[in-house]
Structures are given as C-alpha cells and as structure tokens.
Amino acid sequence: MRYTNHLRNSIKHIQKIISQDQNVVNVDRYRVSIKAGNGGTGLARYNGVGGSGGNVYFVTRPDMAFTAFPTAKAFKNGKMVAKAENGLPSIQTRLNGEKGNDLVLPIPLGVEIVEEERNLLLARPHRVHQRILIARGGEGGHSGNGFIPQKGEQVVVTVHLKLRPNIGLVGFPNAGKSTLLQAFLPRKSVKIAPYPFTTLKPQIGFWSPNKVTPEEEEPFTLTLADLPGLIEGASQNRGKGYQFLKHLEYCGVLLLVIDVNGFQLKNSLGEPFRNALETIALLNIELESYDKRITRKPAVVFVNKLDIAKDIEGAHRLRDTLRETNWWKDLPKDLQPKLPLTFDGVVLASAKNGDIDELKNLLTRIHKNSLIRDIPEDLLSKPTKYLV
Numbered sequence: 151m152r153y154t155n156h157l158r159n160s161i162k163h164i165q166k167i168i169s170q171d172q173n174v175v176n177v178d179r180y181r182v183s184i185k186a187g188n189g190g191t192g193l194a195r196y197n198g199v200g201g202s203g204g205n206v207y208f209v210t211r212p213d214m215a216f217t218a219f220p221t222a223k224a225f226k227n228g229k230m231v232a233k234a235e236n237g238l239p240s241i242q243t244r245l246n247g248e249k250g251n252d253l254v255l256p257i258p259l260g261v262e263i264v265e266e267e268r269n270l271l272l273a274r275p276h277r278v279h280q281r282i283l284i285a286r287g288g289e290g291g292h293s294g295n296g297f298i299p300q301k302g303e304q305v306v307v308t309v310h311l312k313l314r315p316n317i318g319l320v321g322f323p324n325a326g327k328s329t330l331l332q333a334f335l336p337r338k339s340v341k342i343a344p345y346p347f348t349t350l351k352p353q354i355g356f357w358s359p360n361k362v363t364p365e366e367e368e369p370f371t372l373t374l375a376d377l378p379g380l381i382e383g384a385s386q387n388r389g390k391g392y393q394f395l396k397h398l399e400y401c402g403v404l405l406l407v408i409d410v411n412g413f414q415l416k417n418s419l420g421e422p423f424r425n426a427l428e429t430i431a432l433l434n435i436e437l438e439s440y441d442k443r444i445t446r447k448p449a450v451v452f453v454n455k456l457d458i459a460k461d462i463e464g465a466h467r468l469r470d471t472l473r474e475t476n477w478w479k480d481l482p483k484d485l486q487p488k489l490p491l492t493f494d495g496v497v498l499a500s501a502k503n504g505d506i507d508e509l510k511n512l513l514t515r516i517h518k519n520s521l522i523r524d525i526p527e528d529l530l531s532k533p534t535k536y537l538v
C-alpha cells in the first residue's frame with residue numbers, strides 16, 4: 151500500500167495547525183493591511199539622494215501555528231497593520247539618505263496569500279524560510295525623478311489557511327455530517343443538534359481503521375473535515391457554508407452527506423422542499439460554481455437517516471440511480487449540474503446508529519487504491535476563485 155510522504159505531511163500539518171484548538175478550526179483567514187516605506191526626499195542643491203523606503207516581506211517559518219500569525223511584533227496594538235520604515239531624506243551632512251528598514255512578517259508554511267482588491271493569488275509558499283516580497287518601498291528622490299520621492303506600495307492581503315483533509319464532508323445543514331464525524335470518533339464529543347447551522351466552524355477528526363490481522367500492512371490515519379452546511383444559492387452568498395469550500399480544494403475524497411428524506415430550510419412557502427437526489431444535484435452545482443476542479447475529485451454519497459426513511463424502496467432506487475454516470479438526467483434542467491460528479495460509492499445507512507462499517511470499508515478501499523492521492527499538479531496552479 152502506498153503511504154505517501156504527502157499524506158504523512160498533510161496529517162502532520164493539520165495536527166500542528168489545530169493543536170491549540172483540539173479539533174475546531176476557529177480562524178482560517180487573516181486580513182492584513184500592508185504598507186511599504188516611502189522614499190526620502192532628495193536634495194536638489196547638492197544632488198543628494200533620498201533613502202529608499204523599506205520593503206515588506208513574508209517569510210515562512212517551520213513549526214509556526216496559523217494562529218500565531220497575528221502575534222508578530224510588527225502588529226502594534228493588535229491591529230493587523232504592518233508598515234515598513236520610510237527612507238530618510240538627503241541632508242547636507244548626509245547626502246545619501248539612509249534606507250528605511252524592511253519589515254519581515256513570519257507566516258506558516260502552506261498558507262495562501264491573496265491580494266484583496268484584485269482577488270489575486272500572490273503566493274502559496276511551500277519552502278521553509280521562503281521570502282516573499284509583498285510591497286516594495288518607494289524610491290528616494292534623486293536627479294532622475296526631480297528629487298521627488300516615490301510612495302511605498304500599499305496592499306491589503308488575506309492570508310488563508312486551507313485544510314488538506316483526506317475526506318471532506320459536504321452537505322446541506324442538518325443532514326448529519328457532524329453525527330457522521332461523531333460515529334468515526336466515538337471517544338470525542340462533536341456538537342450535534344436538531345436544527346440547521348449547528349456547525350459554524352470547520353472541525354477535523356483523525357480516524358485509523360482497525361487492522362483485521364496483525365500482519366496487515368502499515369497502519370494509516372485519515373483526516374475527516376466536517377464543514378458548516380451549504381444551502382441552495384450558497385454561491386450567491388446565501389448562508390455561510392460557501393466560504394468554507396476552500397477547505398475542499400486540497401481534500402482527497404468528497405463525502406456528500408444527504409438526508410434520505412430530503413431538505414427544506416424552513417417550513418415557509420419561499421423555501422422549496424428538495425428530495426435527496428435534488429440535494430445532491432444542488433451540492434454538485436454549488437461545488438462546480440466554487441471551483442470546477444473540485445468536481446473531478448473522487449466522491450462518495452452517504453445517504454443518511456435510513457432509520458427514519460419514509461420510503462425505503464425509494465432509497466434503494468436512489469442508490470441505483472447514483473451508481474449510473476448520468477444520475478442527473480431526469481432532473482429538471484435548472485437542477486442539472488454542468489459538471490456532474492461521478493460517485494465511487496453510495497452508502498445507505500444511519501450515522502446516528504453508528505451504522506458506518508460499509509462506509510469505513512469503502513473509504514479504506516479507496517485509500518488503498520490510492521484514490522486518496524497527492525494533490526494533482528494542476529490543482530497547484532492558480533485557483534479560479536477566492537473568497538476573501
């Protein structure tokens with residue numbers, strides 16, 4: 151069995167990130183206002199050159215937790231504002247004005263730095279002690295610019311943490327995602343409640359399958375990420391779940407958790423009732439509108455709450471339908487995904503009853519077949535969209 155370095159590192163990485171918070175990821179982005187130093191004025195009469203302003207850099211630090219980012223000395227009074235020094239002006243006694251000091255902000259490995267205004271990925275540093283120029287200091291005044299100094303660059307960036315779970319749970323609110331996570335982790339306590347939007351922050355669990363025989367291969371651990379529920383129209387900014395989809399960008403397998411009886415946000419006329427198949431199609435649509443590459447990941451459907459299914463035969467028919475590649479074909483046009491997921495498995499069960507052996511076996515099999523694979527090269531290229 152392949153137990154890749156990437157998998158090993160990704161587990162370590164996630165364990166490190168959440169070590170202070172057990173398994174809830176409370177913060178997954180920081181917004182920082184950055185200003186490089188202005189150049190100093192030149193001195194025309196003596197052809198004096200003003201000092202250039204300091205640059206602002208990010209430098210990756212090994213073993214740094216994401217939550218340590220705002221504790222950098224540069225952030226005075228807890229404000230997320232970072233400024234490099236201005237260059238000094240040229241004066242008669244010192245014609246070459248002194249350069250302003252650079253500012254270096256430590257960041258953890260693997261974060262993504264996005265420029266807010268243009269929604270542009272500036273860097274995704276993976277090497278230790280990597281130095282990234284974020285804002286360039288202004289040139290000092292000199293004869294070439296009429297002795298008028300330049301201003302330092304200013305930029306607002308968001309530093310994003312993106313989880314790299316092996317398995318990412320995605321579903322409508324109240325479908326039983328957290329109940330499923332709990333079923334994998336009987337010794338932990340996961341918050342579960344009979345109303346939508348119970349989970350507000352991503353949470354991670356680590357699960358290791360039991361060995362069947364002692365001589366079985368190397369043991370492995372899979373990380374599962376439970377994310378806040380998505381609702382219809384999430385990509386048009388409805389609900390909060392959409393902003394957490396970034397955590398699926400690097401996940402290995404999508405695990406769609408569906409209520410077998412369907413979903414309705416409220417018992418109001420405005421909110422349509424959606425049956426189980428429709429909820430799957432709607433999740434597919436939200437995923438593809440976030441980032442179409444996500445739809446190429448291996449996916450599994452967990453049709454939950456079988457213990458209270460109103461139509462058991464219908465649930466079995468749903469499973470058969472989902473096993474076909476064109477499972478979406480009988481849906482109304484507006485519910486048909488443009489980039490339909492294909493499912494590596496469909497499981498009908500009840501998370502509440504801890505009835506998840508079939509799912510565990512399926513995920514183990516997918517893992518052993520190395521479908522939970524390294525991040526494909528093209529996913530390392532620029533993502534199509536950021537949510538800042």
Ligand SMILES: Nc1nc2c(ncn2[C@@H]2O[C@H](COP(=O)(O)OP(=O)(O)OP(=O)(O)O)[C@@H](O)[C@H]2O)c(=O)[nH]1
Nearest residue numbers: 324325326327328329343344347348349379501502
């Ligand atoms: N009968 C039954 N109830 C279930 C099952 N799984 C979950 N539930 C119930 O469904 C409700 C919602 O479960 P959660 O696990 O909180 O759902 P969630 O998908 O995490 O919801 P959000 O965090 O709001 O997105 C709770 O009352 C659970 O007890 C199941 O298999 N059978």
Ligand SMILES: [Mg+2]
Nearest residue numbers: 327328348349
């Ligand atoms: Mg939940």
